[in-house]
Amino acid sequence: MNKAEAISSQLITELQSLGLRLEDAESGIGVRRGGAGPSDHKAVTIGGKTIMVPIATAGAINSPFVADHPDTQGGSVIRLNGKNIASIAFPRQPRFYGLQTADGVPYSHIATLHAADVLATTVLQSCIRYSNRKKSCQFCAIGQSLDAGRTILRKTPEQLAEVARAAVELDGVKHMVITTGTPNLTDRGAAILCESALAVKAAVDLPIQGQCEPPDDDVWFKRMKAAGIDSLGMHLEAVTPEVRNRIMPGKAGVPLERYMDAFDAAVSVFGRGEVSTYILAGLGDTVEAILSVSKQLIDKGVYPFVVPFIPITGTPLAHYPSPDPRFMQDILQPLGAMLKQAGLRSADMKAGCAKCGACSALSSYEA
Ligand code: SF4
Incomplete structure (x- = not known):
């Protein structure tokens, strides 16, 4: 595994365990609740890969990862300790x-x-x-x-x-x-x-x-x-x-x-x-x-x-x-x-x- 892959594996693991805090809870981003698979999750595309990240859970409220309000294209940025660490996109509604x-x-x-x-x-x-x-x-x-x-x-x-x-x-x-x-x-x-x-x-x-x-x-x-x-x-x-x-x-x-x-x-x-x-x-x-x-x-x-x-x-x-x-x-x-x-x-x-x-x-x- 090269360094870039190792970093992205680690980031995905951390995001899925700790969750993602949305800066603006009223941003209109739909969160899936109930149904098949682990829910209270939101699809987020990061580095070209779409992953499910907990957003509406009790734990996510305390996550060190914070996402900016998405732009009109659904694009956003994840910050950790005030530093931008990754560009992300919230997929559009099908x-x-x-x-x-x-x-x-x-x-x-x-x-x-x-x-x-x-x-x-x-x-x-x-x-x-x-x-x-x-x-x-x-x-x-x-x-x-x-x-x-x-x-x-x-x-x-x-x-x-x-x-x-x-x-x-x-x-x-x-x-x-x-x-x-x-x-x-x-x-x-x-x-x-x-x-x-x-x-x-x-x-x-x-x-x-x-x-x-x-x-x-x-x-x-x-x-x-x-x-x-x-x-x-x-x-x-x-x-x-x-x-x-x-x-x-x-x-x-x-x-x-x-x-x-x-x-x-x-x-x-x-x-x-x-x-x-x-x-x-x-x-x-x-x-x-x-x-x-x-x-x-x-x-x-x-x-x-x-x-x-x-x-x-x-x-x-x-x-x-x-x-x-x-x-x-x-x-x-x-x-x-x-x-x-x-x-x-x-x-x-x-x-x-x-x-x-x-x-x-x-x-x-x-x-
Ligand atoms: S997002 Fe993918 S892995 Fe997760 S429950 Fe749905 S189909 Fe399964």
């Missing part, structure tokens, strides 16, 4: 946000633009566990955007196809993430992903990543692939039993062993490097535990997408701190080397969060 379906549903309530070129949707905006906040994943905000009227409960296959086509044609999106709340303890969302992917693929040629818990029957992997899902995410979130039980008491009922078996079965269908998992660093798992599980995953051909935990306003973990940048570097540096050695590259994936890479500095450590 054109497809200006459209709505024939029955009046805004396209932005059906799917949203993530980072620079990813269309993302939470096809089912509810989860069997969410009604009991003691049992649900403590970081999750799946019900919040629904309660706030920013999305709809169930996106139909027809709606998804319509929005996907528009997002490709008007905004040039390159791939799509379809995630879902868990509707049952059998297929765990795989069936909904299948019907969604089928409809999208019939409308537009767009690589799709599906995201769900491991279904009860491995036959679903073949069904998802046949429906047009190119890449699959099954998200561990945390890797040690104590942390899993504390942070996601319901989902921890699916043991790590089941995830590991499901990863093997999924890789045999989707291929090496097309199956991934999200791991939230900073919730209690040690550096060693995350690296050890990541090594097992890489050996299976699974990409461990390790991201810093960012608390979401309104969730039980709203005031839980994000991990220290040093902690993230201690994971991402050796993990990047492991990925490189194994020949697993985020850029080679067809679709999904690890390909997008905006929620973690990990891809910058693969080089």
